[in-house]
Each structure stands twice: as structure tokens, then as C-alpha cells.
Amino acid sequence: MSTTEQRVAIVTGAARGIGAATALRLAADGRAVAVLDLDEAACADTVEQITKAGGRALAVGCDVSDEAQVEAAVARVAAELGAPTVLVNNAGVLRDNLLFKMSALDWDTVMGVHLKGAFLMSRAVQKHMVDAKFGRIVNLSSSSALGNRGQANYAAAKAGLQGFTKTLAKELGKFGVTANAVAPGFVVTEMTAQTAERVGMGFEDFQAAAASQIPVQRVGRPEDIANAIAFFTGEAAGFVSGQVLYVAGGPLN
Incomplete structure (x- = not known):
């Protein structure tokens, strides 16, 4: 077994969507994967897909904005899978609204999950990375970091993650x-x-409208993002750090 195959990864928000696709991709690359989400039971499908393919995976329930839960979750991963040296901070929530309608709770919830969550997870995992003299942290930002109507909280959080990174x-x-x-x-x-x-749009129409504005003329799939994340977590990416990669089907002006 190679060094890469022995790595333990934690992917937050991995019960579905981009997180699930990332967990599956990292497992296919030979990592043992802790599938972390707010609801541990919701992680079962992702874990089952990994184990059926011959991989090792662990479902972990954790609110990433809660310091005690984060510390307990990382300790459990280290005990049951091994010391984590790959971390993908993907957990996220939406509380969209125009500024004059946005509540303080809407703001705090989004900041708590995206920014505080990434901080708490990174702080808890970095000690294992430092001990191993190897670590890969990938934070999920968004094109919304450049500004997006109705997402003052989300845009600020995603821009903040770039500075944090x-x-x-x-x-x-x-x-x-x-x-x-x-x-x-x-x-x-x-x-x-x-x-x-x-x-107020149907999802199919919403996708078609988005695709018409994207140079490659299609919308993205979770696997597209997982492929980019996988590169940053690899052994070969050791000289690439502090970068923000927009995976958006074309340049963003």
C-alpha cells in the first residue's frame, strides 16, 4: 500500500451533493474517508457506496459550528480510522435574502457554518497534519464570493474563506x-x-438560464468540483498552496 492510500480524509457536509461526490472520489483515490455531516444517519448512503467499492469509511455526525462537537468528531476519526491528514471544508447552508430582509440569525447561521466551521475543523485537524509533516486543507469557496444579489451573508462568508485559506x-x-x-x-x-x-423559477429553467451564460454551455455537476478538490489533496500538489481555483466553466468577470 502506498503512502497516498494510507491517508485519512475528512469531508464535511458529505451526506449529499459536492461533499458526497468528493468523499467518493477521495475513497476511489485510496483514502479512508470520514463522511461528516450534521445528521450522521444521512451519511449512510455515502458510506455504503464507499464500503461496497472496497474502501474504508466512517459516518460522523457533527455540527461544525460547535467547538465541542468538532473536537469530539476529530478525536473519533483519529481513533477509528487513523490520524486525519486531508480535510475538505465543504459544509454549508443558505439563508438567502435581500439585505433589508436579512435577519441577524440568517447572518450568524451562515457565518457559523461556513467560516467558524472551517476554522474549528482546520484547527482541530492541523495538529495531526503537523505531526505527520503532511497535510492538505481544501476550503469550498464560491463564485458568489465576487458578490451575488440576495446573498450578502453567503458572499461574505465565501470571500472570507479565501482570506482564511x-x-x-x-x-x-x-x-x-x-x-x-x-x-x-x-x-x-x-x-x-x-x-x-x-x-420563483423551475429548476430546469433555472439550469438552462445558467448554462446559457457559461462559456462551456453547461452547468456544473458535483463530480466536476470533486475532481478539482482531488487534485489539491494529492501528493503531487505539494508546491501549490494559497490558491483559489474557480471551477465555473469559464472565466468570471
Whole structure:
């Protein structure tokens, strides 16, 4: 078994969508994967797909915005799968609204899951990475980081993750740890379906409208994002750190 095959990865928000696709891809690449989500039972399908394919996976329930739960979850992963040295901070929520309608709770919830969650998970896992002298952190940003109507909270959180990523790259690089961000454009997930509902469009029409504005003339799939994440987590990406990769089917102006 190669060194790569022995790595243990944690993917947050991995019960569905981009997180599930990422967990499956990392498992296919030979990692043992902790499939982490708010509802542990919801992780069962992702875990089953990995184990049926001959991989090792563990379902873990955790609210990433809760410090005690994060510490307990990472300790459990280390005990049951091994010390985690790959972390994908994918967990996210939407609380979209125009600024004058957005509540403080809407703001705090989005910041808590996206930004605080990435901070807590990274802080808990980095000790294992430093000990191993190897680590890969990938944070999920978004094209919304450039600004998006009705998403003041989400856009701010995703932009914040880019600054967080670059800071981690500077602090942890000397320990063999890289930190990068992947910023998806339009991807077919439950979250984009929620956005379509919010703006009063059918999801198929919403996708068609989005595809017409994308140079490659299609919308993204979770697997497209998982492929980019997989590159950043690999052994061969050791000289790539502090970068933000927009995976959006074309340039974003």
C-alpha cells in the first residue's frame, strides 16, 4: 500500500451533493474517508457506496459550528480510522435574502457554518497534519464570493474563506501542509435548487438560464468540483498552496 492510500480524509457536509461526490472520489483515490455531516444517519448512503467499492469509511455526525462537537468528531476519526491528514471544508447552508430582509440569525447561521466551521475543523485537524509533516486543507469557496444579489451573508462568508485559506497556507506551509480553495460556479445541488425556488423559477429553467451564460454551455455537476478538490489533496500538489481555483466553466468577470 502506498503512502497516498494510507491517508485519512475528512469531508464535511458529505451526506449529499459536492461533499458526497468528493468523499467518493477521495475513497476511489485510496483514502479512508470520514463522511461528516450534521445528521450522521444521512451519511449512510455515502458510506455504503464507499464500503461496497472496497474502501474504508466512517459516518460522523457533527455540527461544525460547535467547538465541542468538532473536537469530539476529530478525536473519533483519529481513533477509528487513523490520524486525519486531508480535510475538505465543504459544509454549508443558505439563508438567502435581500439585505433589508436579512435577519441577524440568517447572518450568524451562515457565518457559523461556513467560516467558524472551517476554522474549528482546520484547527482541530492541523495538529495531526503537523505531526505527520503532511497535510492538505481544501476550503469550498464560491463564485458568489465576487458578490451575488440576495446573498450578502453567503458572499461574505465565501470571500472570507479565501482570506482564511491564504493565511493557513502561510502559517502551515513549513509543516508540509498546503491550503487551497475551490470556488464552484453553478453546480446542480439541493442548494441551487433552493435558490431557484427563492427566485420563483423551475429548476430546469433555472439550469438552462445558467448554462446559457457559461462559456462551456453547461452547468456544473458535483463530480466536476470533486475532481478539482482531488487534485489539491494529492501528493503531487505539494508546491501549490494559497490558491483559489474557480471551477465555473469559464472565466468570471
